[in-house]
Amino acid sequence: MLLSRGRERVVTAPVAGAPALEVSGVQCSYGQVQVLFDASLRVDQGEMVALLGPNGVGKSTLLKVIGGLLAPDAGTVALGGLDVTRWSTRERIEHGLCQVVGQSTFGSLSVEENLRMHAYGAQDREWAREAVDAALAVFPRLEARSAQPASTLSGGERQMLALAKSIVQSPRLLVIDEFSLGLAPVVVGGLLDLVRRLNERGAAVLVVEQSVNVALSLVDRAYVMEKGRIVAEDAAAALHADPERVHALMLGGHVGERP
Numbered sequence: 001m002l003l004s005r006g007r008e009r010v011v012t013a014p015v016a017g018a019p020a021l022e023v024s025g026v027q028c029s030y031g032q033v034q035v036l037f038d039a040s041l042r043v044d045q046g047e048m049v050a051l052l053g054p055n056g057v058g059k060s061t062l063l064k065v066i067g068g069l070l071a072p073d074a075g076t077v078a079l080g081g082l083d084v085t086r087w088s089t090r091e092r093i094e095h096g097l098c099q100v101v102g103q104s105t106f107g108s109l110s111v112e113e114n115l116r117m118h119a120y121g122a123q124d125r126e127w128a129r130e131a132v133d134a135a136l137a138v139f140p141r142l143e144a145r146s147a148q149p150a151s152t153l154s155g156g157e158r159q160m161l162a163l164a165k166s167i168v169q170s171p172r173l174l175v176i177d178e179f180s181l182g183l184a185p186v187v188v189g190g191l192l193d194l195v196r197r198l199n200e201r202g203a204a205v206l207v208v209e210q211s212v213n214v215a216l217s218l219v220d221r222a223y224v225m226e227k228g229r230i231v232a233e234d235a236a237a238a239l240h241a242d243p244e245r246v247h248a249l250m251l252g253g254h255v256g257e258r259p
């Protein structure tokens with residue numbers, strides 16, 4: 001089914017019951033150097049999943065493939081049951097993908113202007129205004145700073161703004177890369193609550209996170225990546241209960257090989 005919203009937008013509705021995200025057999029290279037080898041993972045609708053692994057194993061590269069920033073040499077990416085492997089990043093966003101990478105904001109614009117900019121993509125002014133108000137209501141710290149330039153926000157507040165943008169977008173799939181990086185534990189705790197709330201509002205979540213404890217406290221299931229391959233997959237509770245196994249996996253051991 002095709003949905004039209006605004007002049008240029010033609011968005012395809014997801015297939016009922018299909019996973020929010022399905023990555024199958026992805027191979028990817030930078031020049032002659034292959035970085036991803038047959039990488040596959042799935043995030044069901046309403047599910048929260050973590051992608052774990054030591055530095056440099058290919059996690060961010062896989063996120064770039066999911067976001068359409070890198071074309072895979074082989075394999076497919078499906079969002080809501082639709083093969084989007086050849087879709088542009090913009091088309092994927094219109095189809096419900098939102099990627100939160102770092103603390104990306106426009107520093108010279110105010111908090112509110114940053115949010116409105118994201119909402120403009122909707123080309124529906126009334127909806128945009130409501131979405132910005134709803135996002136500010138979820139983040140009282142941002143609401144109090146709505147007129148302040150984003151460049152003057154703290155790291156945690158900037159991360160909140162990045163997440164608030166995702167509320168404005170109402171994504172079906174929220175992909176977050178390293179949101180705890182450099183933030184105080186109390187701020188991370190608040191952000192985790194907000195991601196849970198976004199999930200309750202219907203977003204499936206894929207999070208790449210260096211801190212295993214942070215990730216496992218949030219998600220239902222986790223994949224572990226090593227040297228461009230997914231080498232383990234388990235329920236977060238099972239991984240949480242077996243810190244030695246997780247430690248070995250994060251050090252690049254081969255414990256708990258994927259069948």
Ligand SMILES: Nc1ncnc2c1ncn2[C@@H]1O[C@H](COP(=O)(O)OP(=O)(O)OP(=O)(O)O)[C@@H](O)[C@H]1O
Binds near residue numbers: 053054056059
């Ligand atoms: N633009 C690029 N050109 C060439 N090589 C790259 C490029 N980006 C990443 N790489 C290499 O690809 C490999 C995987 O990098 P990637 O950033 O995906 O790993 P990661 O698991 O996200 O690491 P980290 O946890 O440290 O962020 C690394 O060896 C990295 O040096």
